[in-house]
Each structure stands twice: as C-alpha cells, then as structure tokens.
Amino acid sequence: AVIAIPAKFVPGVMEEIVKKGVEACLIISAGFSEVGKEGEKLEREVSRIARRGKVRIVGPNSLGIINVAKNLNITFFEGEIQKGGIAFFSQSGALGVGILDSSKIRNIGLSLFCSVGNMVDVSFPELIEFANSHEDTKVISLYVEALKKGRKFLKACKDSGKKVIFLKGGRTSKGMEACKTHTASISSDYSIYRGALRQVNVEVVETLEDLFNLSKIYENFDELGKSVCIVTNAGGLGVLASDACDKYGLEVVELPGEVRKELNKCLPPHWSKSNPIDVIGDADARRFERVFDTLAKYNFFDVLLCLLTPQAMTQPIETAKALIKFKERTGKPCFTCFLGGEKVREAIKLLEENCIINFEEPEDFARLFQWK
Amino acid sequence: AVIAIPAKFVPGVMEEIVKKGVEACLIISAGFSEVGKEGEKLEREVSRIARRGKVRIVGPNSLGIINVAKNLNITFFEGEIQKGGIAFFSQSGALGVGILDSSKIRNIGLSLFCSVGNMVDVSFPELIEFANSHEDTKVISLYVEALKKGRKFLKACKDSGKKVIFLKGGRTSKGMEACKTHTASISSDYSIYRGALRQVNVEVVETLEDLFNLSKIYENFDELGKSVCIVTNAGGLGVLASDACDKYGLEVVELPGEVRKELNKCLPPHWSKSNPIDVIGDADARRFERVFDTLAKYNFFDVLLCLLTPQAMTQPIETAKALIKFKERTGKPCFTCFLGGEKVREAIKLLEENCIINFEEPEDFARLFQWK
Secondary structure, X not given: OEEOOOHHHHHHHHHHHHHHOOXXXXXXXXXXXXXXXXXXXXXXXXXXXXXXXXXXXXXXXOOEEEEOOOOEEEEOOXXXXXXXXXXXXXXXXXXXXXXXXXXXXXXXXXXXXXXXXOOOOOOHHHXXXXXXXXXXXXXXXXXXXXXXXXXXXXXXXXHOOOEEEEEEOOOOHHHHHHHHHHHOOOOOOHHHHHHHHHHOOOEEEOOHHHHHHHHHHHHHOOOOOOEEXXXXXXXXXXXXHHHHHHHOOOEEOXXXXXXXXXXXXXXXXXXXXXXOEEOOOOOOHHHHHHHHHHHHOOOOOOEEEEEEOOOOOOOHHHHHHHHHHHHHHHOOOEEEEEOOOHHHHHHHHHHHHOOOEEOOOHHHHHHHHHHO | OEEOOOHHHHHHHHHHHXXXXXXXXXEOOOOOHHHOHHHHHHHHHXXXXXXXXOOEEEOOOOOEEEEOOOOEEEEOOOOXXXXXXXXXXXXXXXXXXXXXXXXXXXXXXXXXXXXXOOOOOOOHHHHHHHHHOOOOOOEEEEEEOOOOOHHHHHHHHHHOOOEEEEEEOOOOHHHHHHHHHHHOOOOOOHHHHHHHHHHOOOEEEOOHHHHHHHHHHHHHOOOOOOEEEEEEOOHHHHHHXXXXXXXXXXXXXXXXXXXXXXXXXXXXXXXXXXXXXXXXXXXXXXXXXXXXXXXXXXXXXXXXXXXEOOOOOOOHHHHHHHHHHHHHHHOOOEEEEEOOOHHHHHHHHHHHHOOOEEOOOHHHHHHHHHHO
16 A cells, blocks of 8 residues: 555554555655654554554655666656666655656666655665565665664675665764754764674765765676776876776786787887876777777786777777677676767767766776775 | 977977067977987977077977867867866866866866976966966866976966866876876875975865866855855755765854744744754745745855755756845855756756856765865
C-alpha cells in the first residue's frame, strides 16, 4: 500500500491495512516526528499498529521508492532518470530529487532509489540487504544523517557482496546542529563513524561528486590498482595529473626501457620520453592509437588515464574510439579527462556509453583514491 | 607581426622584421628550446636579434593571443568564447585551448587570453601590467609551471590593482618531473611559491575548478566576508552546506531573535528556526521571496547562499527571480546551489546572467574560502 494522505488520518488507514492483510506499505505523508511532539505521538501510534499487524513500513515522511530498471516510480518526482547499476538510498528526500533530476547530465546510472524518511521500521540495513539480492544493482550509495540501528547497519555492510559508499551529513558541529532541525536526529562523532565503517569495507566520502564518481567506478570494477599510466596531448594537463596522483597516493609509474624504445618509433622525437606520455599537441587519433597499441603489449600499470584538449589537429571522437578499442582488448580500467566544451561533447558521450568515466579535471579522478 | 613558419626560418624573418621597424611580434612556431639543444640555439639567436632590434616577443611556441572583448583572435583556436572579465594567461597552450572551448559550458567569461610559450621576452609580469590597464579585465588568472623572473613577478602582483589567482603546475615531485619534460622548466619548492605569493596578496589554488570559480567571485566582488546565511528547500543540502562552511572556516551565523520571530510569520510552523533557514520542501517562490524580504531588512550576515532542489511545488525560475531582486535591492553577494538537471537548467542560466554564481554542490562554494 502507498499512503499519501494528511498525517492525522494515517493511523486509521493503517488499521484498515492490517485488517486487509497487507504486508508492506510506503508512507509518503509528512507531519510526523519531523514536526515536533504531536507528530511524534502520531508516529508512535502508526508504528505500534504496524508492528502489531506485522506490516513493514517505509517512511513516514518518505519521498518514495523507485525501481529504475522496472520503470516503477512511486514518488512525486516526474522526469527521466538515467538507468544503471547504482542503488541510492537517502535520508534526505529533497536531496534525492536533486540527484534524480541531475542523473542524466551527471551520467549517474541508477537502479534503485529510496528516500528512507523517518525510518520507523525499514531503514538502511534492510535496504542494503535488498540491494544485495537485486540483480541490476552493482553498488550501493548512501546519504545518511544518523543511523538508527548502528550494529545492524555495520553487519549489513560487512555481509554485503556489493560495495557500499557512504556520505555522512552532519560531520561538523554546525552540520550536526542542522541535522537536528532537519531529521531530528542526533548524529554521533564523525571519526567514530568513519573508523567503524572502514572496518567493514565501506568507502566514506565527503561530497556528492565523490559519492557518485566513486559509485561509478565500483559499478564497473571490483578493485583498482594504484599505478597509473598517463597519455596526454596537453603537457599542462599531464603536469596537473602528475601533481594530483602524487597528492593522493597514486603511482605515476616509470616507463620500462623497452616501452620507451618502442614509443620512440611511433612518436615525434621530442615526446616526453617518460610517464606522462606527452604525444604532443599535434597528435591525431592514429598517433594515440599507436601508443595504445604499444601499451597493450606490456603489463606495467593498473590504470590508464587519457588526457586530451581539442587542439587544431586533435580528433576527439576517433581518439575515444581508439581508447575504447584498447579497453576492450586489454580489459584495463581506463579513465579520461577530455577538457573542453562543444568540441569534445560527442567524444565524452561515446566514452561514457562505453563505461569510460570522464572527469572534469585530473584531480577529480585522483582524489577518489584518497578514500581507498 | 605574427610568425607561424617552421622554426629554422624564424631568425631570417626576425631580421626582416627588425629592418621594417616592427615593435612587437608573436611567434607561434614551435621547435625551439622545448625540443632540445638545437632548438635552444635557434631560440637564443631569435632572442638576440630581437633584443638588438628592440622588438618585443611573445613566444616562441605560443598558442597565441586573444582579446575577447575586441574579437581579436590570433590563435589556431576556432569556436565561440564566453565574454567576461577574466584575463587568463597560461604556460600551457593546450590547457588554454581546453579552457577556451569549455568557457561557455563552465560559464567562464574571458577578457584576454595569452599562451606565453617559451617566454624568451614577454612573460607573466608584463602581462599582469597590461591586464591592469585593460578596461574589460576585472581579475587575472594564471596557470604557471615556472617563473623566469621571480622578483619582477612578485612586484607586478604587489602593484596590481586587480586580483591575481594562481594555479601552479609542478607542486609535487612527480609534477615537477613532468614540468621538466613539458616546458623544460625547473619549478621550485611549492611552499616557497605559496608563501611568497600570499605575501603579495595573490590567491593560490590547486585545481582548475577553484581557479575559475574564485576568478568568477573576484570578477564580481573585491572582498567577501565570511558569515553566511543559508536558505534552502532541501534539509539535506542545508546539512551538507553547514558541514562545508564549518570545514573551510565560514561562519553559519546565528539568526537574531527578531529575524526568527519575523520568519515565524511567513514560514510553516515546523521550519528550522535557525540557520540554515529550511523553508521546507513544499515552498513555492513566494515563500522564498518572503524570506528574502525579511532578510533584506537586517544586516547580520555577509553572504547569502540559496540552496534548491526541484521538488513537486518548487518554482526554480521564479525563485531565481526573487533572489535576483534581493541581490539588486541589498547589494549583498548571493550564491546558489540549484541541484538538478533539466528542471533547474533555465533557472541557473538566469542566475548566471545576473552574476549569481551557481555551484554544483555547497562544498564547491565553501572550499574557495580556504584560499582566503
């Protein structure tokens, strides 16, 4: 059952639901514990009726539930949602709406969405268990302000066969104050959360950008190594990428002598001779491709990062195709930073359709490894 | 004069230029010190001829110069560039191209662009001086790998009436190695740079995103205070904003009693009663407007941050208009995070046309204050 009537009528409806033998219901109605004493009383009443009648509840004050793969949308949100393998469970429904609406432009492919609301019954542990048995879901992303069942939550994460990524609202004293007025929840010390979660293999991030970028990575890969080979047609981007890798503990691995020798044959004489492999600004797609072909023969790095800006001779789409070919041939994780606007738009679309994540700048890629 | 012929012919052309009494020239040709010993020799020769003949040089190995306001484009870059008040001078031409091409989608309004190339003559100090007397320029953004004239540079920054924002490539040991192969420049210890630059009031950032977001702020404001009032229709975003402000030293200022009292009159009974002002998810533009009208009467904060996600009752465009009205009426700096895709696209465009910067998430706003 789905309940979306004024709060004061909810207990009555719950009684009927129990009589009819309904097993589960979603309460979208607001006006419960989040509005104060009166609401708390109502919420306790609803909860009591449900427990007695063995009805499971999502909510109240939930924005609703979406099964993206099945086109089942029980929310007030209308609009197209990008399909994919990320289950997103949020303690803020409003935040959820923002993510749903931006799923297309941010290329966040979702499988499930649930706004948990006041969590009188179903909360994060049950949702994690459900997501684990949900075929379309590859990774679980959470926005949490406070957990109601800490132990159960940690156990669910520990038992989860799918990676859990965790963004905590209320990490600072000001944030905690805001939590209190928002979800009436008292959030504990952030460092305690972080420590406990890392022990059960949960990745803890601090921004929405990192939450979904890391989710995209785990949607595609179980684990990533930390040695990176960088190929770039823009020296400056290569420098910034090296800085970012160094800052966040990624290794810009040295080129083996034989690789360097072979690259000498397919690159202009003044190429960088080292990693980052600077193919020089006048590189066409064919030159990139020859570099990829060479790299495909050796196994000295974990991750390929390809950087490109649209210069006079650059062929963004053809270069993207060459990279996709490399990825399919080698199975190596590939990431890109095609920095530009109109001139790289189609190429980025092609990359993302082929599960190559494009970052706005190298730092956005490297930063994700600080959580690992 | 503009020179874009193979390197080996450049000295000959320079001789002719001197004879003709030309005062300045841009050398786009590559193949000088960046390619090794032979190129270095050529570069010294060109430099000698120019000095003797009193010809000023930009380059060689420069991507070129753009005066955006005057539609003067002496580069190989073709495409539309967003006009504005930011002068961008880059030691990486290729990086510059990426920024030029993305200027529209990132809403980076440029006034001048110069790719400095190998800097045999004109380098950053001269460009800063020029930008200072350039009417359309409000702020100066730099991508630098190594300075050739440190003292002169610091003096130019110190004397600059316009804010200088500085992104250094080669901050880490790996980044420095990459610099060496890229611009053949040996970049000094980053902490020395940072310390010296801060003394002359330069803002030092570490990502392209921060470089241009901070540039946009200084394009519009001389200085910003650090006390923030947050208005949101999404509790979770308010929590994340509070966390981010706390993390980076912004003050989420307490609401004065009389403000709270007055807000009680125009908000639902269960509004947050504190800063962040949570106007509740069902707020229409009129409710936002009443809050703005109340805030306009008091002077207890420096900066207004308005957060919005597109929920069922939300009116993004009308809310944007109300905020623009508030800004015009009070002159207060306003920033937004309208989190969404299609449903907020037009509203964000309207905000940015009215010099209200929209951030992808609250952290992107707050982080800029760590540099201040």
